[in-house]
Amino acid sequence: MLSLKNAMVKTRFGNIVLIVAIAAVAVLSVSPGKVLSKPYCERLYDSARKDYYSLLESERKQRFHDSWEKVIDKFSRIADKYPQCSRTPDAIFNVGILYRKLYRKSWLKSDLETAKSTFLELQKKYPKSKLADDALLNAAEILEELGDKESAYLKYSDLVKKYPDGDMAQKARTKLKYLAAYAPKPKPVRTTRTKTGTARVTDVKYWSNPEYSRVVVYAKGKISYEKHLLKRDPTLGKPPRMYIDIKGTIPPSLCKPIPIGDGLLQQARVGQYDKSTVRLVLDIESMGDHRVFTMENPSRLIVDVMGKGGQVSGSGTMAGTGLGTGASPLPLAQQLGLGVKTIVLDPGHGGRDPGAIGPKGLKEKNVTLAVARMVKPKLEATGYKVLLTRDRDVYVELDERTAFANRKYADIFISIHTNASRSRRARGVETYFLGVARDRESSETALLENAISEQTLADLEKILLDLTRTSNLKQSSLLAESIQENLFNGLSGKHKSVKNHGVKQASFYVLIGAQMPAVLVETSFISHPTEEKLLRSSKYQDLISESIYNGIIHYIDKLAKVATREKPS
Numbered sequence: 001m002l003s004l005k006n007a008m009v010k011t012r013f014g015n016i017v018l019i020v021a022i023a024a025v026a027v028l029s030v031s032p033g034k035v036l037s038k039p040y041c042e043r044l045y046d047s048a049r050k051d052y053y054s055l056l057e058s059e060r061k062q063r064f065h066d067s068w069e070k071v072i073d074k075f076s077r078i079a080d081k082y083p084q085c086s087r088t089p090d091a092i093f094n095v096g097i098l099y100r101k102l103y104r105k106s107w108l109k110s111d112l113e114t115a116k117s118t119f120l121e122l123q124k125k126y127p128k129s130k131l132a133d134d135a136l137l138n139a140a141e142i143l144e145e146l147g148d149k150e151s152a153y154l155k156y157s158d159l160v161k162k163y164p165d166g167d168m169a170q171k172a173r174t175k176l177k178y179l180a181a182y183a184p185k186p187k188p189v190r191t192t193r194t195k196t197g198t199a200r201v202t203d204v205k206y207w208s209n210p211e212y213s214r215v216v217v218y219a220k221g222k223i224s225y226e227k228h229l230l231k232r233d234p235t236l237g238k239p240p241r242m243y244i245d246i247k248g249t250i251p252p253s254l255c256k257p258i259p260i261g262d263g264l265l266q267q268a269r270v271g272q273y274d275k276s277t278v279r280l281v282l283d284i285e286s287m288g289d290h291r292v293f294t295m296e297n298p299s300r301l302i303v304d305v306m307g308k309g310g311q312v313s314g315s316g317t318m319a320g321t322g323l324g325t326g327a328s329p330l331p332l333a334q335q336l337g338l339g340v341k342t343i344v345l346d347p348g349h350g351g352r353d354p355g356a357i358g359p360k361g362l363k364e365k366n367v368t369l370a371v372a373r374m375v376k377p378k379l380e381a382t383g384y385k386v387l388l389t390r391d392r393d394v395y396v397e398l399d400e401r402t403a404f405a406n407r408k409y410a411d412i413f414i415s416i417h418t419n420a421s422r423s424r425r426a427r428g429v430e431t432y433f434l435g436v437a438r439d440r441e442s443s444e445t446a447l448l449e450n451a452i453s454e455q456t457l458a459d460l461e462k463i464l465l466d467l468t469r470t471s472n473l474k475q476s477s478l479l480a481e482s483i484q485e486n487l488f489n490g491l492s493g494k495h496k497s498v499k500n501h502g503v504k505q506a507s508f509y510v511l512i513g514a515q516m517p518a519v520l521v522e523t524s525f526i527s528h529p530t531e532e533k534l535l536r537s538s539k540y541q542d543l544i545s546e547s548i549y550n551g552i553i554h555y556i557d558k559l560a561k562v563a564t565r566e567k568p569s
Contacts, residue, residue: 041078041085048074052094056101068102089129092122096138109146116142133159133166140175149182199223199248199299201278204270207403208262211307212515214403215268217280218300219248225301227292239266240284244292246301250278264305295399295509302399304513340556342385344405346415346510347372351395356420358532364418365393367535371523372416374545382553398509406515412479412552415510418535419522427528428499429491431484432520433476434512435505475517475559477503482558483521483551490547491524495534498524521548 038046051071054061061067075091075098082088099115119135119142126132140155156179159172176183199221206215217223224247232240255271266283273279280301288308294301347368349355355364369390376386387408389401405413419430480503488500511518523544524531534540 039085041082042087044074044078044082045085045087045091048078048091048094052098062105065102065106068098068105072098083125089122089126089131092118092126093131093135096122096135100138100142112142112146116146127162133163133168136162137168137171140172144175144179149179150184153179153182154184198276199246199278201246201248201250201254201270204254204258204268204280205400206258206260206265206268207400207407208260208264209407209409210263211409212406213260213262213264213303213305214399214406214513215265215280215282215303215305216300216397216399217246217270217278218298219246221248221299223248223294223299223301225292225294240287242282242284242290242303244280244301244303245273246278246280247276248278249276264307291513293512298397300397300399302513306515340384340411342387342408342410343379343412343414343552344387344389344408344410345372345375346389346401346405346413348415348417348510350390350393353395356418356526358526358535359424359529360532360536362526362532362536364420364526367418367523367526367541368416369393370538370541371545371548374542375416375548378545378549379552399513401510402513402518405518406513410516412555413511413514413516413518414479414483414548414552415508415518415520416548417520417522418524418526420527421525422527424527424529427497427525427531428501429484429487429524430501430504430522431480431487432504432506432508432511432522433473433480434508434514434518435473476511476519478559479517479552479555480519482555483519483548486551486554487521487523487544487547490543490550491540494543495540497530 048071051074055067055071056062058067072095075095078085078091079088079095085091096115096118099111099118103109103111103115116139119139122129122135123132123139136155136159140152140159143149143155144152153176156172156175159166160169160176163169199219201217201219203218204216205218206213208214226245228243228245230238230241230243232238250270250272252272258268258270260267264284264286266285269281269283271279280303282303282305284305286308287305289306291304292301347365349363349365349368351365353365355368357363369392372388373391376388379386387404387410389404390396401415402413419426419428484500484503488498492498492500506520508520511520524535524540526532526535
């Protein structure tokens with residue numbers, strides 16, 4: 001027994017020695033670099049990547065700016081300490097991507113600017129990296145998003161020149177075609193003095209009734225203008241006048257007096273005042289208030305003139321003009337929306353303007369017209385006169401739509417639209433009344449519906465600051481609340497996935513100058529595949545129309561009850 005036990009011990013010892021010997025041989029046969037595994041900088045990169053994926057998988061982490069900064073710092077330290085590391089270009093690229101994603105959460109322009117700078121730094125420091133063309137493409141896209149399309153064009157062009165065979169070159173070429181209008185203009189051979197900010201006037205139109213006039217001057221090119229008011233001149237027999245000087249030119253065929261004679265304006269005269277100035281003169285018979293502003297797509301100057309019983313600004317006066325003692329408040333019945341007789345429905349877009357287009361090709365202009373046609377008979381059956389700004393597939397300018405409602409003495413104006421977003425996950429309903437946007441989503445909706453740039457929207461919002469005290473805004477907000485509540489309840493009752501985005505304010509051209517409670521309804525997201533499918537359905541369209549109808553009726557009924565309670569006994 002003892003000898004057998006000793007033999008077993010020896011055998012075990014021999015096995016242990018053999019295993020150690022094999023391990024030693026294995027260690028000696030491996031190169032020193034592999035024994036130490038990856039370089040330290042690459043291990044740091046792998047660690048940062050794990051944190052990167054963890055961040056993107058956690059909605060909770062993404063809510064906090066410092067969660068993003070912690071991951072960004074990890075990648076940044078690699079770039080700072082190990083510039084020669086094979087993973088450094090990847091680390092810098094990830095910093096840019098993270099800042100770009102962070103911008104979608106923070107909406108801080110500084111985050112987007114940092115992303116752009118990071119991508120440009122990568123391309124400059126590591127021009128031969130496989131990510132250099134990707135970085136340049138990202139930088140160009142950010143410039144385009146920031147509204148600097150000229151610089152974006154140059155960056156796309158730079159990408160094609162430096163990386164013609166790269167996998168991003170084709171995308172850049174496509175963008176160059178899209179942004180062709182922003183290509184640098186060739187320098188003229190002769191050096192001649194040119195005047196900037198000039199426009200070519202192409203047409204003059206007006207819409208009016210005894211209480212409201214709108215005069216519109218259309219042009220090609222950006223409009224720059226100066227407004228002046230002149231008192232009545234009895235010695236010369238001149239009426240009060242408003243004249244507006246526009247930097248530009250006008251064809252002789254348009255230089256004829258335009259008789260208006262609506263009780264507010266006697267006539268409009270337009271002509272070439274000097275070589276670089278077009279002058280619009282409005283001979284005034286009676287005016288309580290007015291507003292002058294510009295729009296784009298197409299470029300045009302708009303003059304709204306109100307009678308002495310109404311106002312278009314918060315001031316309600318025209319101090320120092322001698323053109324009236326100021327606009328009085330609207331009558332109580334009109335403020336409360338009582339005696340509603342005429343309702344104008346505005347099917348958004350139309351004709352050459354399709355509006356937003358869904359993933360499967362559904363056009364907004366067709367949905368809005370179908371819904372408006374369904375709302376019209378419902379309201380008419382209740383006893384209201386209902387007018388459409390368009391009853392077929394035709395193009396109508398935004399300023400013409402509001403002018404139409406004013407000219408027809410409408411008591412309520414409702415512009416019907418479908419929403420769209422760059423995110424295919426966005427869905428739901430929302431209703432707007434006129435004002436300055438309070439969030440990024442509202443601004444993007446206004447940009448889309450107005451077909452303008454962010455800079456133009458900023459200019460427009462400055463114009464609208466004087467609207468915050470007008471009587472119609474309060475009623476517009478109440479109308480919006482009633483329609484939104486009924487629209488959401490009506491749709492969600494049968495479609496549980498519908499989301500309620502509530503009532504919002506934004507700067508919509510189509511609502512500017514409305515003399516009655518006016519709202520814009522975004523009925524669903526045509527950009528969402530499921531909601532596009534619903535919007536294509538006549539049943540869903542009728543459900544929308546029934547909900548809008550209920551919203552209008554509830555609004556009128558509620559105000560009638562308020563007026564009854566407040567009526568003196």
